[in-house]
Amino acid sequence: MRNFADLIKTLDSTNKTTIKVEALTQYFLQASPEDKVWTIAILSHRRPSRPVNTTLLRLWANELANIPMWLFEESYHIVGDLAETIALIIPTTKEYSDKSLTEFLQEIIALKKKTEEEKKAYLQLNWLALNYYERFVFTKLITGSFRVGVSQKLMTRALSKAENVDEDILAYKLMGNWDPNKITFQELILDEKSSDYLSKPYPFYLAYPIEGEVGNLGNSDEWSIEHKWDGIRSQTIIREDEIFVWSRGEELVTDKYPEFQSLLGIVPNGTVIDAEILAFPNGEIGTFNDLQKRIGRKTISAKLLETNPVILKAYDILEWEGRDIRNQTYEYRRKILEKLVEDVKDKNLPFYLSERDTITSWDEVAAERMLAREKRSEGLMIKRTNSTYQVGRKKGDWWKWKLEPLVIDAVLTYAMRGSGRRSNLFTDYTFALWQENEVGEKELVTFAKAYSGLTDAEFRKVDDFIKKNTLEKFGPVRSVTPQLVFEIGFEGIALSKRHKSGVATRFPRILRWRQDKKIAEANTIEDLKSMII
Numbered sequence: 001m002r003n004f005a006d007l008i009k010t011l012d013s014t015n016k017t018t019i020k021v022e023a024l025t026q027y028f029l030q031a032s033p034e035d036k037v038w039t040i041a042i043l044s045h046r047r048p049s050r051p052v053n054t055t056l057l058r059l060w061a062n063e064l065a066n067i068p069m070w071l072f073e074e075s076y077h078i079v080g081d082l083a084e085t086i087a088l089i090i091p092t093t094k095e096y097s098d099k100s101l102t103e104f105l106q107e108i109i110a111l112k113k114k115t116e117e118e119k120k121a122y123l124q125l126n127w128l129a130l131n132y133y134e135r136f137v138f139t140k141l142i143t144g145s146f147r148v149g150v151s152q153k154l155m156t157r158a159l160s161k162a163e164n165v166d167e168d169i170l171a172y173k174l175m176g177n178w179d180p181n182k183i184t185f186q187e188l189i190l191d192e193k194s195s196d197y198l199s200k201p202y203p204f205y206l207a208y209p210i211e212g213e214v215g216n217l218g219n220s221d222e223w224s225i226e227h228k229w230d231g232i233r234s235q236t237i238i239r240e241d242e243i244f245v246w247s248r249g250e251e252l253v254t255d256k257y258p259e260f261q262s263l264l265g266i267v268p269n270g271t272v273i274d275a276e277i278l279a280f281p282n283g284e285i286g287t288f289n290d291l292q293k294r295i296g297r298k299t300i301s302a303k304l305l306e307t308n309p310v311i312l313k314a315y316d317i318l319e320w321e322g323r324d325i326r327n328q329t330y331e332y333r334r335k336i337l338e339k340l341v342e343d344v345k346d347k348n349l350p351f352y353l354s355e356r357d358t359i360t361s362w363d364e365v366a367a368e369r370m371l372a373r374e375k376r377s378e379g380l381m382i383k384r385t386n387s388t389y390q391v392g393r394k395k396g397d398w399w400k401w402k403l404e405p406l407v408i409d410a411v412l413t414y415a416m417r418g419s420g421r422r423s424n425l426f427t428d429y430t431f432a433l434w435q436e437n438e439v440g441e442k443e444l445v446t447f448a449k450a451y452s453g454l455t456d457a458e459f460r461k462v463d464d465f466i467k468k469n470t471l472e473k474f475g476p477v478r479s480v481t482p483q484l485v486f487e488i489g490f491e492g493i494a495l496s497k498r499h500k501s502g503v504a505t506r507f508p509r510i511l512r513w514r515q516d517k518k519i520a521e522a523n524t525i526e527d528l529k530s531m532i533i
Contacts, residue, residue: 002098004035007024011023011148017154024158028163044155045249049112057143058076061085061089064128080422082139083137083142090128092135175200199244205391208398209401223359223384225365226355229378232276232291233247234248234253256297259305259310267340275312275315278311280350281308288492291310313354330385330387330388337353369403383398405511407489408528410522412482412483415427415428415477426462427462429450429486433528445501447500453510462513486513489508489509493505493528503529
């Protein structure tokens, strides 16, 4: 554990990629095979589930610290992170633990089935046997919310250097539904097994946002365009009469979308399709809000399948007739995909082609982009016709040109402290718009939360205003005198019964502080609803 905690401390203390990769490389060269597997799992978001709720963690840590609970809570609000607060308030002792990362994680997994008294004894014993940073990392693992500023790509690069295995091969090996508690490092990284191939997806190729003028990409006749659909990026794999559906987040979601079983026996074995899962109510593309009614459901009822069907909107094919064709050109792959969709179009499958257009001018591309919301997309994908299908986010061949966000002026009404380096500032905001109530009076109704978009200097000014203009406190939340107006941008909008405003916005964020506007000039809920297409 000490070596792993030292690694996390190094990773957290720098923004330099070279330092992070070197620290990871050295760790992989020295760590035990078991700890390597768990480190890979943690850094690729395969963490054990939380064995203890946060209320109990607070109580038991506070008991060791021997301070009033109100002081613990105030400290937590200032620090902004529960694990860090616990690590700070518990006194460091002369006790010492030489247990490995693997031993700790196996104990944490076993802890879930223990009694409360056993959990309390285990936590307090280990908190006292660890130094500050070990205690912080240990508690992060307990809470199940372990996050560190390292992408899986950086981790893969370091692992490649340490083990002398090609990065792309490693990226492929780390995809899929493997269990760090059951697989060895030899099996995960070093061995080649044909049985692993059956359900494994390929690493996704990701686009870069357009920077500057789209015409800077060069000759338009070297490119094709497609719409950038607002759903769940996925790979659908059909091999040996089985189907596997993976999300881009490396989650196996086959059971969530039973309608895709109809592809079996019609789409040939040895096929992997890169597609977007989209809501398809009433035979047309729905909103992301429609899709959310399917996301996270443990069981998919017949009624839900009827009212909220989904489709695959396919835009690439990565494997055909059992052959990996990612090294073929986009043009070559598209022709295979287009013929496949054409061949099965009379089979009544939830399988549609994401149409592409060859282009003659960038003005034509700009005009098509303006139709995106009407077509229920986020903008355009611009792909070089002779490009191969690569791994990860790489500049040059695939670009995304999203629409400018929808914009509305809203009033700040509530605030919470931020996290990390902003944990001492109020930076998480709730915004409201005007609406007439039953007696004809105008009132502010909350509609969205946002916590990004201002400069550090602006955050400090708003924080100062909030502290001087707090009306009420609700735990960590403060209600604020309605006085500040902000321009809020968001990607999409839909009616929603779950929200007080009756509207759900997608990816809300602060665009600018409208210091030139008074709250009477802020927009209304009706203005917001008028943006729904």
